[in-house]
Amino acid sequence: xxxxxxxxxxxxxxxxxxxxxxxxxxxxxxxxxxxxxxxxxxxxxxxxxxxxxxxxxxxxxxxxxxxxxxxxxxxxxxxxxxxxxxxxxxxxxxxxxxxxxxxxxxxxxxxxxxxxxxxxxxxxxxxxxxxxxxx
Amino acid sequence: xxxxxxxxxxxxxxxxxxxxxxxxxxxxxxxxxxxxxxxxxxxxxxxxxxxxxxxxxxxxxxxxxxxxxxxxxxxxxxxxxxxxxxxxxxxxxxxxxxxxxxxxxxxxxxxxxxxxxxxxxxxxxxxxxxxxxxx
Amino acid sequence: xxxxxxxxxxxxxxxxxxxxxxxxxxxxxxxxxxxxxxxxxxxxxxxxxxxxxxxxxxxxxxxxxxxxxxxxxxxxxxxxxxxxxxxxxxxxxxxxxxxxxxxxxxxxxxxxxxxxxxxxxxxxxxxxxxxxxxx
Amino acid sequence: xxxxxxxxxxxxxxxxxxxxxxxxxxxxxxxxxxxxxxxxxxxxxxxxxxxxxxxxxxxxxxxxxxxxxxxxxxxxxxxxxxxxxxxxxxxxxxxxxxxxxxxxxxxxxxxxxxxxxxxxxxxxxxxxxxxxxxx
Amino acid sequence: xxxxxxxxxxxxxxxxxxxxxxxxxxxxxxxxxxxxxxxxxxxxxxxxxxxxxxxxxxxxxxxxxxxxxxxxxxxxxxxxxxxxxxxxxxxxxxxxxxxxxxxxxxxxxxxxxxxxxxxxxxxxxxxxxxxxxxx
Amino acid sequence: xxxxxxxxxxxxxxxxxxxxxxxxxxxxxxxxxxxxxxxxxxxxxxxxxxxxxxxxxxxxxxxxxxxxxxxxxxxxxxxxxxxxxxxxxxxxxxxxxxxxxxxxxxxxxxxxxxxxxxxxxxxxxxxxxxxxxxx
Numbered sequence: 001x002x003x004x005x006x007x008x009x010x011x012x013x014x015x016x017x018x019x020x021x022x023x024x025x026x027x028x029x030x031x032x033x034x035x036x037x038x039x040x041x042x043x044x045x046x047x048x049x050x051x052x053x054x055x056x057x058x059x060x061x062x063x064x065x066x067x068x069x070x071x072x073x074x075x076x077x078x079x080x081x082x083x084x085x086x087x088x089x090x091x092x093x094x095x096x097x098x099x100x101x102x103x104x105x106x107x108x109x110x111x112x113x114x115x116x117x118x119x120x121x122x123x124x125x126x127x128x129x130x131x132x133x134x135x
Numbered sequence: 136x137x138x139x140x141x142x143x144x145x146x147x148x149x150x151x152x153x154x155x156x157x158x159x160x161x162x163x164x165x166x167x168x169x170x171x172x173x174x175x176x177x178x179x180x181x182x183x184x185x186x187x188x189x190x191x192x193x194x195x196x197x198x199x200x201x202x203x204x205x206x207x208x209x210x211x212x213x214x215x216x217x218x219x220x221x222x223x224x225x226x227x228x229x230x231x232x233x234x235x236x237x238x239x240x241x242x243x244x245x246x247x248x249x250x251x252x253x254x255x256x257x258x259x260x261x262x263x264x265x266x267x268x269x270x
Numbered sequence: 271x272x273x274x275x276x277x278x279x280x281x282x283x284x285x286x287x288x289x290x291x292x293x294x295x296x297x298x299x300x301x302x303x304x305x306x307x308x309x310x311x312x313x314x315x316x317x318x319x320x321x322x323x324x325x326x327x328x329x330x331x332x333x334x335x336x337x338x339x340x341x342x343x344x345x346x347x348x349x350x351x352x353x354x355x356x357x358x359x360x361x362x363x364x365x366x367x368x369x370x371x372x373x374x375x376x377x378x379x380x381x382x383x384x385x386x387x388x389x390x391x392x393x394x395x396x397x398x399x400x401x402x403x404x405x
Numbered sequence: 406x407x408x409x410x411x412x413x414x415x416x417x418x419x420x421x422x423x424x425x426x427x428x429x430x431x432x433x434x435x436x437x438x439x440x441x442x443x444x445x446x447x448x449x450x451x452x453x454x455x456x457x458x459x460x461x462x463x464x465x466x467x468x469x470x471x472x473x474x475x476x477x478x479x480x481x482x483x484x485x486x487x488x489x490x491x492x493x494x495x496x497x498x499x500x501x502x503x504x505x506x507x508x509x510x511x512x513x514x515x516x517x518x519x520x521x522x523x524x525x526x527x528x529x530x531x532x533x534x535x536x537x538x539x540x
Numbered sequence: 541x542x543x544x545x546x547x548x549x550x551x552x553x554x555x556x557x558x559x560x561x562x563x564x565x566x567x568x569x570x571x572x573x574x575x576x577x578x579x580x581x582x583x584x585x586x587x588x589x590x591x592x593x594x595x596x597x598x599x600x601x602x603x604x605x606x607x608x609x610x611x612x613x614x615x616x617x618x619x620x621x622x623x624x625x626x627x628x629x630x631x632x633x634x635x636x637x638x639x640x641x642x643x644x645x646x647x648x649x650x651x652x653x654x655x656x657x658x659x660x661x662x663x664x665x666x667x668x669x670x671x672x673x674x675x
Numbered sequence: 676x677x678x679x680x681x682x683x684x685x686x687x688x689x690x691x692x693x694x695x696x697x698x699x700x701x702x703x704x705x706x707x708x709x710x711x712x713x714x715x716x717x718x719x720x721x722x723x724x725x726x727x728x729x730x731x732x733x734x735x736x737x738x739x740x741x742x743x744x745x746x747x748x749x750x751x752x753x754x755x756x757x758x759x760x761x762x763x764x765x766x767x768x769x770x771x772x773x774x775x776x777x778x779x780x781x782x783x784x785x786x787x788x789x790x791x792x793x794x795x796x797x798x799x800x801x802x803x804x805x806x807x808x809x810x
Contacts (some may be wrong), residue, residue, distance in 0.1 A: 310715005
């Protein structure tokens with residue numbers, strides 16, 4: 001079994017905010033991430049799949065096909081968007097933390113990978129923080 | 136003369152939008168950067184100063200002092216903010232392009248550098264685009 | 271289960287040296303790392319925790335709390351220090367290899383993580399060498 | 406058990422091409438990677454070993470020894486070579502995909518690691534694609 | 541005056557070889573870069589332009605236009621190609637050193653930049669070597 | 676005229692300390708960099724030369740020759756050393772700041788570059804701080 005990882009990137013605005021909390025509590029828990037007018041990130045996404053390379057092509061999955069799935073399911077939906085307002089598959093009230101975004105991205109990509117298996121979604125929010133989800 | 140550069144980072148939301156233009160023209164000129172609900176970036180800022188190192192300390196400027204100026208004048212004002220809405224020294228109507236932001240950041244830092252001279256402000260918007268301003 | 275990783279950095283001096291060995295044997299085994307007057311590194315530390323994101327905040331652990339633990343237990347103790355001389359929890363005679371440092375850092379952080387589980391400590395000594403410890 | 410990873414690099418030319426296929430089919434499946442006159446990459450190789458650090462030296466394996474194995478078995482054979490034409494242990498007809506190369510590199514290094522165990526070979530073809538093989 | 545830099549990447553095969561020299565002399569001067577069957581690199585290209593930002597758009601040049609010029613004039617011609625055999629504007633006998641490639645790339649891009657001025661072409665062959673050409 | 680830059684790296688221990696000052700003043704001015712038992716860094720050195728590429732070889736200077744000069748004059752003298760104690764050409768009392776080190780490295784390399792001209796020495800102490808010296 002071999003693992004193949006493809007890196008992609010998108011830029012988006014977001015904020016962390018619990019509606020039922022006071023402004024003070026939001027600020028205390030989320031700090032600068034609670035800025036009402038949003039802030040944003042250059043996200044880096046690593047999608048890892050696993051399986052046996054095809055004996056003829058030597059490929060686990062055609063890199064073009066994997067790239068097309070990631071672009072169609074994730075990048076086209078999130079790039080240059082506001083994650084709190086613009087994305088149909090991020091339900092209202094779900095915090096747009098790096099943790100939750102990794103899970104949501106897994107759910108988008110998982111049903112589209114046929115030739116091999118999805119292994120991991122890794123999402124980097126800044127060069128100091130990233131999350132991983134293995135399903 | 137020696138040059139010293141310090142790197143800093145901030146995250147912010149923004150969009151590019153000319154009020155007097157139609158939605159179509161904004162989209163045509165600014166592409167995805169015109170998304171109405173904003174998008175964002177992890178900005179990387181490099182501030183370069185120049186001068187003679189002090190004969191006793193060997194320093195052009197105390198790195199702590201330079202860091203404090205950059206933090207006070209730029210990072211504290213821009214980090215986790217919306218560049219179109221939250222920043223008093225970015226005038227309404229000024230496009231928040233990487234070009235204009237480099238100039239604005241220069242204007243903030245320049246009057247505060249005393250022991251040596253400001254040489255360059257370099258601002259990276261993504262790993263593929265950056266601007267430089269030398270005053 | 272989601273995994274969250276936080277990157278930190280510290281600078282330190284060290285050397286590799288077994289007291290019971292001759293100078294020649296130390297040089298033969300440890301090479302340039304046995305330079306008697308020490309050398310040093312910019313270390314990069316990745317701490318990974320795992321668990322379920324909180325349903326309200328979407329967070330595995332508040333990033334501020336994780337950062338505070340890493341800073342208090344590791345960075346404040348090791349940054350700008352001599353790892354052979356200045357660190358109480360590195361016992362005399364323990365080699366300050368990247369392998370041993372990863373274990374020692376795990377032991378410092380492990381008892382402080384309450385809301386979720388420590389998964390991995392990864393320590394990079396140079397851009398060519400790193401170690402990982404999973405407890 | 407501790408894990409130690411060493412990074413190495415090599416540059417090589419290659420192409421992807423199935424002899425039994427028409428030119429059109431090769432182009433359709435492999436895209437630009439089927440350019441008849443070859444193209445090339447800066448490959449980055451991460452070799453991870455695992456085991457217990459020696460109680461005296463604190464080392465899993467002497468980094469010099471690990472480096473010598475990787476250099477002798479892989480870098481000296483692949484660096485500044487044509488992977489389709491110049492490498493005896495890449496059989497004719499085996500596609501030089503990143504997937505297959507990771508497996509071939511594992512097979513070269515595995516019998517040479519004695520003091521500890523080989524855990525993973527990770528091969529990066531570009532900054533957007535890498536593969537991993539765990540044996 | 542503001543400077544704007546855009547990064548691009550391409551992969552290509554090449555070798556260094558002077559036809560009039562013996563094999564021995566080629567090997568002595570060019571070392572591993574003279575491997576007869578070619579080797580290759582992931583090249584990184586930085587194109588810097590300079591000028592005044594437009595007062596309405598805040599842009600020196602529309603990033604889409606700059607990207608299209610670089611793609612059309614350079615990336616589409618060099619990516620996944622053999623620099624010694626496949627590129628019409630690299631004359632036979634011109635060594636494909638990083639120095640010469642920077643000059644050739646400048647000559648391709650310079651006539652296409654209208655709204656502002658080309659300032660610098662920077663070409664990175666590996667993470668350890670790059671060249672710059674200012675015209 | 677073309678510019679060629681070569682990256683090198685070395686690891687070293689150092690501290691900042693003015694002998695004539697009290698401990699308090701040293702701590703106040705140099706902060707953590709005044710730790711008595713030294714700390715250290717992974718330094719990254721960029722040496723830039725300029726000139727005309729040779730019409731036959733296409734090279735400004737043979738990369739092997741440039742590498743040999745940097746290795747012999749700088750890396751062999753500074754790598755895995757204590758910059759305050761082990762380096763004959765760093766005079767006692769000279770602070771080992773990144774500013775002064777760039778000047779000292781220039782002075783070592785400058786007389787050895789014959790085929791072209793030394794243009795710049797750039798020294799990175801951490802990923803956040805670097806200095807440049809142009810002679």
